[in-house]
Amino acid sequence: MKTIIKNGTVVSETEMYQADVLIENGKISAIGRNFVEADACVLDASGQYVMPGAVDAHTHISLQAGACHTTDDFFTGTRSAVCGGTTSVIEHLAFGPENCSLRYQIERYKKAAEGKAVIDYGLHGVFQQVDSATLQEMEELAAEGIASFKIYLTYAFALSDADALRVFRKAAELGTPIAVHCENDSIVNYNRARLVSEGKTAPRYHALSRPNECEAEAVGRMLHIAHMAGDAPLYIVHLSARESLQAVREARAHGQKNVYVETCPQYLLLTDEVYERKDALKFVMSPPIRKAEDTEALWQGLADGSIDVVATDYCPFNFATDKQLGKDDFTKCPNGGTGIEERVMAMFSAGVMQGRITPSQFVKLLSTNPARIYGAYPQKGAILPGTDADIILIEPQAQGEISIRNMHGVVDYTIFEGMRLQGCLRIVLSRGEIVYRDGVFTGQEGTGRFLVRRV
Ligand SMILES: [Zn+2]
Numbered sequence: 001m002k003t004i005i006k007n008g009t010v011v012s013e014t015e016m017y018q019a020d021v022l023i024e025n026g027k028i029s030a031i032g033r034n035f036v037e038a039d040a041c042v043l044d045a046s047g048q049y050v051m052p053g054a055v056d057a058h059t060h061i062s063l064q065a066g067a068c069h070t071t072d073d074f075f076t077g078t079r080s081a082v083c084g085g086t087t088s089v090i091e092h093l094a095f096g097p098e099n100c101s102l103r104y105q106i107e108r109y110k111k112a113a114e115g116k117a118v119i120d121y122g123l124h125g126v127f128q129q130v131d132s133a134t135l136q137e138m139e140e141l142a143a144e145g146i147a148s149f150k151i152y153l154t155y156a157f158a159l160s161d162a163d164a165l166r167v168f169r170k171a172a173e174l175g176t177p178i179a180v181h182c183e184n185d186s187i188v189n190y191n192r193a194r195l196v197s198e199g200k201t202a203p204r205y206h207a208l209s210r211p212n213e214c215e216a217e218a219v220g221r222m223l224h225i226a227h228m229a230g231d232a233p234l235y236i237v238h239l240s241a242r243e244s245l246q247a248v249r250e251a252r253a254h255g256q257k258n259v260y261v262e263t264c265p266q267y268l269l270l271t272d273e274v275y276e277r278k279d280a281l282k283f284v285m286s287p288p289i290r291k292a293e294d295t296e297a298l299w300q301g302l303a304d305g306s307i308d309v310v311a312t313d314y315c316p317f318n319f320a321t322d323k324q325l326g327k328d329d330f331t332k333c334p335n336g337g338t339g340i341e342e343r344v345m346a347m348f349s350a351g352v353m354q355g356r357i358t359p360s361q362f363v364k365l366l367s368t369n370p371a372r373i374y375g376a377y378p379q380k381g382a383i384l385p386g387t388d389a390d391i392i393l394i395e396p397q398a399q400g401e402i403s404i405r406n407m408h409g410v411v412d413y414t415i416f417e418g419m420r421l422q423g424c425l426r427i428v429l430s431r432g433e434i435v436y437r438d439g440v441f442t443g444q445e446g447t448g449r450f451l452v453r454r455v
Contacts, residue, residue, distance in 0.1 A: 008045025013364035023389040026431035053087025053390030057370035058311035063094045068322040068334040071411040074116035080409030084341035087390035090122040102137040117448030125149040130163035145452030147375040148177045154185035168229035175455045177233040182218035203280035206330040207288035216243035223251040233258040238313045240267040240287040242297035262309040281323040284333040310365045312339035316411035353422040375453035389432040398424035
């Protein structure tokens with residue numbers, strides 16, 4: 001089975017050039033000109049960008065949060081992802097039963113994804129407690145392709161600073177990035193209890209309970225702790241506040257290495273005015289949507305390279321049902337939003353087409369960097385001979401709109417409803433197969449494979 005993508009503009013993290021791409025047996029076999037293959041399927045990409053499929057390094061496709069479960073399973077979640085141009089996901093796991101091993105949750109998620117996912121999927125391990133057994137497991141799991149771990153500084157299994165240090169020390173030894181949810185837990189809990197006791201329970205108080213400083217303080221603390229561990233690889237998830245980015249810039253300016261920053265489209269494209277809307281519960285997520293000054297600072301961070309990755313923190317709960325649990329009290333609303341299908345084209349339109357980032361920066365932020373940082377490069381995140389033929393074709397001169405009406409998931413809303421798009425996703429290939437074409441999912445349940453990652 002051969003495919004040739006002809007006449008397109010191939011985009012890498014460093015350059016753009018006119019070339020044809022030859023695909024054989026799911027892999028890119030050559031990049032050049034004038035391939036003559038009588039039996040090949042030919043895709044004409046004239047006037048289109050040919051880019052590596054996007055990698056979403058932060059998803060919660062399957063997550064139980066209190067009484068609610070996300071709307072998806074690995075079939076519907078990855079179908080939605082691929083119809084938006086994402087060809088690999090790396091899932092952040094839910095917490096398991098108290099005192100469970102790291103492997104316990106990994107095995108559960110492997111079972112949940114196998115035979116369901118339509119694209120390749122990796123898993124980040126998640127820490128609930130730090131002891132000699134879990135630290136030993138880090139080493140074993142890393143050897144099996146689970147080359148990254150998550151720690152939380154808030155929620156049910158928030159780690160102490162000393163436990164974070166122990167994880168970082170092991171990570172420095174193994175080279176595995178530690179993804180950290182940075183918020184000051186005790187301040188958040190104090191604020192929530194205080195606001196509720198004052199009768200301040202509307203969704204806008206969700207944002208006020210988690211101010212910028214709450215994130216920036218935790219980011220600063222983790223930078224110091226990772227530094228104490230010998231510049232352990234620290235990956236800050238969903239950075240949203242301008243003060244947090246400033247702290248990262250300062251640490252790097254002082255010579256700290258191995259610091260990676262992720263943000264998400266919602267922190268770039270929305271402002272806290274959403275909390276004044278009737279449907280404000282759609283935007284109850286942590287960190288909350290910030291102010292225009294923050295979005296401006298984050299765009300600057302994308303342009304100057306201080307932010308490394310744009311992922312989604314996708315965590316879908318239905319607005320009509322699940323989210324309504326918070327209608328009289330924001331603390332009862334399951335946290336999370338949409339984005340797995342919207343991310344690529346929202347960022348292409350608002351970033352590339354509005355001139356804020358170049359096509360190469362776009363590829364780097366959404367595909368190459370997440371693949372590289374998390375140990376999937378160059379199998380993922382690149383158009384190079386020998387790599388997986390995960391490729392997207394985008395037509396910059398076409399137009400579209402983000403609307404729940406033309407999406408492919410099962411959640412009942414999108415946080416970007418009505419956003420006009422400059423640029424249109426035409427075709428998505430996953431390991432050489434056309435899995436999406438002009439609005440239609442053409443893939444198959446269960447074709448995704450577990451992504452073995454090595455750092
Ligand atoms: Zn998350």
